[in-house]
Amino acid sequence: MGNVAVIDLGVANVYNVVKALDGYVVSSPRQLREAEKIVIPGVGNFSAIAERLDDFREILVAKIQESTPILGICLGFQILFESSEEDIDLSKNRGLGVIKGRVKRFRKIRVPHMGWNQIELTGESPLFTGIKTGDYFYFVHSYYAELEEEGVVTAVTDYGQKGKGGFYRFASAVGTGSVYGVQFHPEKSGNIGKRLLDNFRRIEGRGQ
Template structure:
């Protein structure tokens, strides 16, 4: 069973529908025990980093998620769910994350002509072909909506980069942890392929 973590924020139903389209069974839950027993976990999310961490803490989900990741079972973070995996975020202050991966979450710089948030279709440049990228071409277009991006302490976790206009990390892969800054559930056939791949890892 794939469990989609409900912490009061995010695109939960659209992620569930995407997984169902590729034949996977997925349930939405905020129950720490159900998350702990899952075969696979998806942590989606849109909104503010601090609010998301508060939602996880208030539901008693922080420790179960960290223990789940440490167990080696497959984990997928989407958009804010990617950012929450890192040490800290500088969104409207400085806030501690789950610290599953070392690194920071920072805002796109204010530059002439650069629209923030980064919204719409953009390309992936594959650096390491993670299992969820199988069957996808380099320069595949996927859908983004975000103002912040991750800066991992180790480049070894980077799976793809995207230019806006300078490169930023658009997905990571570290052992059993997969996470994307873009939204697979909104990325049409390419996104469904990623969800299909995750369901089968």
């Protein structure tokens, strides 16, 4: 099924992701060369991750061109986009820009969006084999992705109540080519989360 490299971006403990995927931790870009699958986990803030990822940018772009399956989780999902309102440096787009769109802050609603929420599947994705609309995943985030092209969205989630303060229907999962992203934390989402990570582990990269 291919080895899975989990990028260590600093503060967060990546043990749960590593264990669930039977992966290994990498902390330098060089270690990514041989990776057959890559996970970008995410806890912290966009600026810090953008800085840490700078060294990985070149190799990640190369890996994406090779069609290596990549999964971004939470902030690792947000970094797939072009930019974020959370970034202290907005002079240039510091996201990876794999997916067109930007990350914006929730407003007029309780922030962070924290807890278990449902997904609604909107597109085909091998990540969701055995997973259905209405299943609950664990979310913790204050920012959400606003996409330019809806075609890459594979699941959406509602936050808030229509007609009662803020209401958001945001992209909770995306997929384009070999790149996947989820706004929630599968490694914290019990059995259903384990299933999603297992699905990622089973995805065939090109040339495997």
